[in-house]
Amino acid sequence: xxxxxxxxxxxxxxxxxxxxxxxxxxxxxxxxxxxxxxxxxxxxxxxxxxxxxxxxxxxxxxxxxxxxxxxxxxxxxxxxxxxxxxxxxxxxxxxxxxxxxxxxxxxxxxxxxxxxxxxxxxxxxxxxxxxxxxxxxxxxxxxxxxxxxxxxxxxxxxxxxxxxxxxxxxxxxxxxxxxxxxxxxxxxxxxxxxxxxxxxxxxxxxxxxxxxxxxxxxxxxxxxxxxxxxxxxxxxxxxxxxxxxxxxxxxxxxxxxxxxxxxxxxxxxxxxxxxxxxxxxxxxxxxxxxxxxxxxxxxxxxxxxxxxxxxxxxxxxxxxxxxxxxxxxxxxxxxxxxxxxxxxxxxxxxxxxxxxxxxxxxxxxxxxxxxxxxxxxxxxxxxxxxxxxxxxxxxxxxxxxxxxxxxxxxxxxxxxxxxxxxxxxxxxxxxxxxxxxxxxxxxxxxxxxxxxxxxxxxxxxxxxxxxxxxxxxxxxxxxxxxxxxxxxxxxxxxxxxxxxxxxxxxxxxxxxxxxxxxxxxxxxxxxxxxxxxxxxxxxxxxxxxxxxxxxx
RNA sequence: CUGCUCGUAGCUCAACUGGAUAGAGCACCAGCCUUCUAAGCUGGGGGUUACAGGUUCGAUUCCUGUCGGGCAGACCA
Numbered sequence: 056x057x058x059x060x061x062x063x064x065x066x067x068x069x070x071x072x073x074x075x076x077x078x079x080x081x082x083x084x085x086x087x088x089x090x091x092x093x094x095x096x097x098x099x100x101x102x103x104x105x106x107x108x109x110x111x112x113x114x115x116x117x118x119x120x121x122x123x124x125x126x127x128x129x130x131x132x133x134x135x136x137x138x139x140x141x142x143x144x145x146x147x148x149x150x151x152x153x154x155x156x157x158x159x160x161x162x163x164x165x166x167x168x169x170x171x172x173x174x175x176x177x178x179x180x181x182x183x184x185x186x187x188x189x190x191x192x193x194x195x196x197x198x199x200x201x202x203x204x205x206x207x208x209x210x211x212x213x214x215x216x217x218x219x220x221x222x223x224x225x226x227x228x229x230x231x232x233x234x235x236x237x238x239x240x241x242x243x244x245x246x247x248x249x250x251x252x253x254x255x256x257x258x259x260x261x262x263x264x265x266x267x268x269x270x271x272x273x274x275x276x277x278x279x280x281x282x283x284x285x286x287x288x289x290x291x292x293x294x295x296x297x298x299x300x301x302x303x304x305x306x307x308x309x310x311x312x313x314x315x316x317x318x319x320x321x322x323x324x325x326x327x328x329x330x331x332x333x334x335x336x337x338x339x340x341x342x343x344x345x346x347x348x349x350x351x352x353x354x355x356x357x358x359x360x361x362x363x364x365x366x367x368x369x370x371x372x373x374x375x376x377x378x379x380x381x382x383x384x385x386x387x388x389x390x391x392x393x394x395x396x397x398x399x400x401x402x403x404x405x406x407x408x409x410x411x412x413x414x415x416x417x418x419x420x421x422x423x424x425x426x427x428x429x430x431x432x433x434x435x436x437x438x439x440x441x442x443x444x445x446x447x448x449x450x451x452x453x454x455x456x457x458x459x460x461x462x463x464x465x466x467x468x469x470x471x472x473x474x475x476x477x478x479x480x481x482x483x484x485x486x487x488x489x490x491x492x493x494x495x496x497x498x499x500x501x502x503x504x505x506x507x508x509x510x511x512x513x514x515x516x517x518x519x520x521x522x523x524x525x526x527x528x529x530x531x532x533x534x535x536x537x538x539x540x541x542x543x544x545x546x547x548x549x550x551x552x553x554x555x556x557x558x559x560x561x562x563x564x565x566x567x568x569x570x571x572x573x574x575x576x577x578x579x580x581x582x583x584x585x586x587x588x589x590x591x592x593x594x595x596x597x598x599x600x601x602x603x604x605x606x607x
Numbered sequence: 608c609u610g611c612u613c614g615u616a617g618c619u620c621a622a623c624u625g626g627a628u629a630g631a632g633c634a635c636c637a638g639c640c641u642u643c644u645a646a647g648c649u650g651g652g653g654g655u656u657a658c659a660g661g662u663u664c665g666a667u668u669c670c671u672g673u674c675g676g677g678c679a680g681a682c683c684a
Binding site for chain 2: 081083084085086087089090094096099102103109132133134135136179216219220221340341342344353354356357358359360361362364366367368391392393394395396397398421423424426464465466468469470471472474477485486488489491492493495496499500501502503504533536537540543544548549552553555556559562563565566567569570571606607
């Protein structure tokens with residue numbers, strides 16, 4: 056519909072300007088119904104180059120508009136807006152379109168099944184997932200669903216660091232607990248992890264338990280002094296815990312990548328050699344440096360430390376080089392904003408390889424920090440101090456649907472306050488229930504009608520002309536645009552906002568109009584409309600990973 | 608000190624990437640269930656979009672500065 060009107064405008068404008076290729080015809084949905092179904096500001100854009108009054112230009116465009124069946128009325132408003140009012144029938148067509156497409160309604164093929172990899176969560180195996188990871192999980196997974204809906208071939212990937220200083224720290228902490236040293240004991244490692252789960256791991260280790268994670272089974276030796284065995288066991292144990300966290304959050308990854316594998320397979324060494332031979336490195340103070348300032352960084356970075364080990368960004372570069380070699384021309388990294396400084400370094404490292412990787416590859420979606428409130432006070436998220444809110448606790452308290460919705464419904468680049476008491480105590484006020492309730496209400500009506508809803512596909516829709524019906528059909532017709540825009544902006548929260556509006560339109564309609572009336576023609580038209588609404592609610596909730604219950 | 612980011616109703620957040628009278632939810636006030644689920648609907652009060660400039664037909668949105676919050680700025684990850 057949008058495209059149809061855009062083309063009509065283009066035809067009308069062509070006689071006025073010499074070069075139509077530079078024209079950017081923007082059609083928007085006016086906030087107020089008084090301003091029609093679509094509005095264009097094209098006349099105001101042309102006012103300057105044509106040196107004419109925008110209202111006069113608007114009038115000329117309207118006069119030039121080709122005859123058509125979709126538009127019932129055109130008006131000039133304000134400073135020179137052109138407002139388009141659709142004919143009743145072209146509004147009603149949306150219901151038929153939805154019936155035809157079903158689950159596919161709103162999906163498009165613009166991605167052309169090109170490969171895209173989304174890396175998200177990527178928590179290190181040093182503790183269970185917390186709310187911050189949850190936000191990454193919710194946003195990342197919705198992003199994947201959006202990309203899929205736009206025709207991309209999506210790979211979900213989880214990268215974790217199973218080597219390095221933090222893992223040593225973890226190993227020491229478990230070792231201490233296995234020796235019976237309490238977290239508040241002076242002999243406990245100073246920067247050790249003090250959470251109670253460390254004690255659980257120590258206990259399981261001493262009991263020689265076996266844990267499975269990433270399809271690998273690890274059995275504890277039970278030997279308190281075998282650091283390597285403790286490390287392997289602790290990592291597997293926590294990866295298993297995180298798997299359970301993700302499972303509770305209903306998120307599935309396609310690929311898990313280990314940092315240690317980059318070393319054992321020689322990928323890190325290869326990347327280092329490639330950087331050296333590309334000529335962007337130098338030795339200084341017994342260390343090997345990468346001249347990242349050549350690529351926009353504010354200072355050069357050390358690659359190999361005096362002690363001989365590599366700094367953390369080297370495996371990062373090796374990992375991303377590997378992503379590129381695996382054929383992902385598009386990669387999106389979803390991560391917390393506290394890691395934003397790595398963006399410049401990783402990109403600089405990839406540029407330094409000189410292998411034709413675009414400067415702005417990979418893409419990043421950063422989410423701001425989550426503040427957790429409980430009892431009116433902020434709960435500090437400190438893994439080492441041991442007091443923090445795990446994702447699984449949260450899911451158990453407020454439910455998977457509500458947790459996902461809360462964490463995905465806000466713009467990623469604004470900080471979010473997660474009030475546990477509010478989410479738990481006032482579950483009825485959770486916005487997600489408002490949307491789900493709209494779906495359940497429709498199911499309930501259709502249930503009482505007890506007819507075959509597929510027969511509604513051919514219903515005569517001409518009775519649908521009330522304000523509530525028009526508003527609902529208008530909301531439905533916006534859905535495909537939301538799928539496109541939310542994906543382009545990498546902004547899943549737009550889907551959540553849209554669904555709230557759609558649910559609102561449905562609830563208003565429900566209170567305004569009785570559906571199960573005696574007049575068969577009217578009844579069928581109304582049932583067709585709410586059935587179409589149910590489809591869109593389902594499709595939209597699916598994008599958020601939230602269930603669409605038949606009953607509540 | 609430097610960089611990134613955010614600042615919108617009492618609170619939590621939107622605003623279709625520069626559009627028309629800045630919108631929802633919670634909270635507050637007044638109505639709506641003998642009728643398809645009241646987890647709902649309708650109406651009302653509540654705003655100098657942090658502040659000051661600039662760009663243009665038009666700014667919450669873009670630019671500059673100030674103030675305030677968050678996060679980064681290790682040969683830690």
